Amino acid sequence: MRKMILTFVMFLMTIILTACQFGSVGEDKVITVYTERHYDTDQLLYDRFTELTGIGVNLVSDGADQLITRMSNEGQDSPADVLIIADAGRLHRAKEMDLLQPVTSDVLEEQVPSKYKDTNHYWYGLTMRARVLVYHPDRVNASELSTYEDLTDSKWEGRIVTRTSTNIYNQSLMSSMIEIMGEQQARAWAAGLVQNFARDPQGNDRDQAKAVVSGEADIAIMNTYYIGRMLNSSDPYEVEVGETVRIFFPNQDTTGTHINVSGAGVAKHSKNIDEAIELIEFLTSEEAQRSYADANYEYPINPTVEPHDLLKSWGSFISQDIPLNKLGEHSALATIIMNEEGWK
Ligand SMILES: [Fe+2]
Structure with a gap:
């Protein structure tokens, strides 16, 4: 009887392990995003990012000040790869508290006008x-x-x-x-x-x-x-x-x-810097900017993307x-x- 139970348990474990393996197919890496934004449409964007890149996204949602405090307390053990919060004032605070690191890429240079990013490249605007x-x-x-x-x-x-x-x-x-x-x-x-x-x-x-x-x-x-x-x-x-x-x-x-922005920066102690940059590149791409613009009635920062019709009706x-x-x-x-x- 005991042997039968043991065999059954091992059988169950095999099924669970196999399922886990299949579940992670295509996700070579997982990055952790600390975000103040909590819209369903944002989740769809992260799913799409995973579909395109194979990089999984683990979301930690909280208020901006809470996320900043949390990162600060965690120090170099922080699992955060990307911080996404509203207001340039807060993004600046995160930079001053040494929670972000400067990053550059040709794609970001092209997609984010200098007006909407930190002069030292610590953060990039996502919406205006x-x-x-x-x-x-x-x-x-x-x-x-x-x-x-x-x-x-x-x-x-x-x-x-x-x-x-x-x-x-x-x-x-x-x-x-x-x-x-x-x-x-x-x-x-x-x-x-x-x-x-x-x-x-x-x-x-x-x-x-x-x-x-x-x-x-x-x-x-x-x-x-x-x-x-x-x-x-x-x-x-x-x-x-x-x-x-x-x-x-x-x-x-x-x-x-x-005007002001919501924006994203790569965490100072990120162990996945390339993937973190890839995510910010995606979030400022035409596809993601279209989604932001339609979901939350903010202005796109990528100049190739038109604002929502409602915003256009208010005039430029x-x-x-x-x-x-x-x-x-x-x-x-x-x-x-x-x-x-x-x-x-
Ligand atoms: Fe707001």
């Missing part, structure tokens, strides 16, 4: 977004809108909403103002803007658009893709909000609209012409200024 003015067309005429600077005018008193100063998107917007105007004027801008807030900063970007529709405010400062996401939301109220508001690209006659725009590294370099000062000027 603009931080725009979203307004209610019944209460604001587009002809009244012009620049971020104009938002400090007393005509906007009690009419503007945006999220808190702890949010990286606003820290990066503030950093861009420091870069463009200098510290003194940027400080005055922050003070003037706070003066015109309709309420204490709160909520996420979608909540700002909702405040505009509910009548709590007339203008929201927020990222473009949230309008796309709300228009395609399963929540009917979000669709209504998306359909009600309008988008305005500020500073078109002056310094351009504030001129963006700030400052190195995205600056968003990270000024980020500490930006936070201090916002705190000191009462931007909660």
